[in-house]
Amino acid sequence: MEIKHQITENLTAKISINFVEEDYQQEVTKALKEQSRKASIHGFRPGKVPFGMIKKMYGEAVMADTISNKLGTALDEYLKSKDFKTLGQPLIDDEEMKAVNFNTDKEFTFNYVVGLKPEFDIEIDDKLKLDFYNITVAKDAVDKYLMDVRKRFGTQSDTEFAAEDDIVMGNFAEVNSDGNEVENGVKKDSSIHLDYIKNKEIKADFLKLKKNESLIFNPQKAFKNEIELASILGIALSEVKNFKSDVKFTLSGISHFEPADINEDLFSKVYENDHITNEDELRERILRDIEGTYKSESKNQFMNELVDTLLELTNLNLPDEFMKKWILENNAREENDKKISRDELDLQYVNYRDTLRWQIIEEHISDKYGLKISNDEIKVRVGELLGMQAFGGDDESSQKIIDQVTESVMQNKEEVNKIASQIMEQKLTALFKEKAKVNEQNISYEDFITMVSKKVIAKSEKK
Template sequence: MNIELQKTGELTATVKIDLSPADYEEKVLKVLKDYQRKAQMPGFRPGKVPFGLTKKMYGQAVTADEINKLLGESLDSFIREQNLDLLGNPLANTGKTPQIDFSEPAEMSFYFDLGLSPQFELKLDGKSGIIYHRIEVSDEIARKYMDDLRRRNGTLTDVEVSEKGDLLKGDFAELDADGNVKPEGIISNGSVNPELFKDETIQALFGGVKVGDVVKFNPMQASGNATDVAAMLGISKEQAETLNAEFNFTVTGISRMIPAEMNAEFFEKIYPGVEIADEAALLEQIKKDAAGSFVGESDKKFFNDAIKYLIESSAIELPDEFLKRWLVDVNQDKLTAEEVEKNYDDYARSMRWQLIENRMIREHNIQVSEEEIRDVFRSYFQRPGSAEMDEDMKMRIDGIVDSFMKNKEDVRRINDQLFEQKILTFLKEKIQPEEQAISYEDFAKLQ
């Protein structure tokens, strides 16, 4: 056997493997003799089928199989010995490799194309100009959230005259073209929240009404959503989709949500265990919590900006034509050459980031341990402020965690999340972005 590496470009090469019968004949013979011992054929006792007949029946297939095994093992060994850093997998060069006849032992040559990983400079310093946007919550947003909390924790009270935001209960009756109740039309009872209607003119019809008043309106025109209309009238979505009729809505009840009072009981309900004395303190706590919830969005923006910067600053060259072939080869029956060509820029960007990420992981020893994954599973059973678990409880939870660890999909998902978090932390440390405060409204415009 002879193996030769032939450079075909800056980032491509071809491996030529020359085989002689001495490289594979012994292995083929061994397999065929094993077939002969196991063969069962009419007219022959088990294990007594003539070798010539066995070879005639299975010789070519066995020869092809053994040569393919030998090629795979030899190519893998050669790549390791030569310390070749590849992109993708080797691809058979069918243009250079001649048609092979496996019926008789002969000298054979096989060619495999390689894509080589490029060398590149990784600029991990504080000169990127990347900004980390720390989202600040305005008083206006915090107050809107506080008002929403008060409504959600308020008391539903019956009132005599409706106002904006009230919930109205009543009876629906479908009308005909002349405005009369339609015989065998839709009759039902339900409720409406006019504030959710998209048609503001119809919304206004429900203002200032009392129990016993009748409001005439078209539900589909008011809502524009067949699912909501179906729930309102107690009909199917399919019926609602074809419905274009006016209804009488006779008001039978009006309910209003009275917001919760700003007192110690409300503060304790919203933030148990946190000392909040008044409305100003509540607003500050809301702003603090909201800012914390926005950290994920700030991190995501920084992470995407860092990826873009590293890809652009590294200027990584790729063996594009090889990668296009490889993408088609590994996605057989899923991607065509035309689809790969159309979306190649996205594939190439992903490949460049993968090269950068792998290099950071390798050079800076970024790892996720099994114990860290277990800690994530353990956190499912820990509540903030709860007492420390005793040893018996810890052992029981570890038993449950053992069963969770058998779910390879969940383990892989958590492993990826932890890896991404570690990469994010690493990038923050190395790139040292400039931190700037920004309102949520302005941050949203950056997306």
């Protein structure tokens, strides 16, 4: 058996594996003799079927099976011996591979292509500059949260006119300068919280509307948050900046809720297991929720910006054509409703490529800086997550349930991978905050949302 390889310029390796008769004949003969011993053919006693007949009947299939097994083993061992850092799985090289006839051929050559990971290095030091945003809690944040909670558990009522903090439902339609709907223009049934409207004059016009009445306004003036505007109009974030038209809103309904009273009934509905007894305790619990949410969003944004920074810094090349072919070949095994075409893949590939790039970068950093995750760490994290839930009973019985559920979760590979990913993000955050130059700055939640919105739009435009 002879194996050769050639590295190409586009991060792939072409591998040729050649078998001659002495490489496989002994295994084929042994397999045929075993088949002869087991064969049950009419007119012959068991184990007495002539070898020639067995070879004629089963020779081609046994040959194919034997060479296939040897081929897989040889390819795997060769890739390991050369220390190739591969992407995906080896694919048959359609350009080089010739037709094979196991019935007549004595010598076989198989040609493969493998995708290779790019070689690179990352040094994490103070030359790498990153921002970390600490979101501050506004004085009225608890008041707003409490009002949202009271409305969530309040009672809905019909009203002729909307109030400033109601939700209105209706149809948004793009119009021209004459106020007529634009043919094939933006049109969507949607709902908006009137508190999102920042322009006082436009909000006042909404408050005057009755059901089935309409008003024409400019959405760019009404809404400051581009993500909200994209959602309301049903357009892409990248299209928001260039959307200059007015829209006509036709009111179809008003969602008005009378806030629930602040009492023990509300306490038990909002925080069932916290045994809250008064408004002060409720406000303290809400504040902890807000602080926890803000910390989580700060960390998530740090990771998002870290990923974008390293993707841009490394600018890794990938064997794109190989990866696309590998994705399509694997996708061909999926159910029909999950299959994608080459055109669909081309549209989605940028996101897939960046995800793969980040996986390669993350793997490199974890290897270089020793960021390992043990099963014990995963178990502890699962236990912490379960501990946030109430199982009832005393501490001993609750812990027993947590231990049982933890063991069950550890058997779920998908859940284990998800939790391992969370732990790795925590380790990466700690590593970069320690070694890189991280500029920590305080920011209000409103400014944070505006900033993130602009960065998301800029990123989508860049793609």
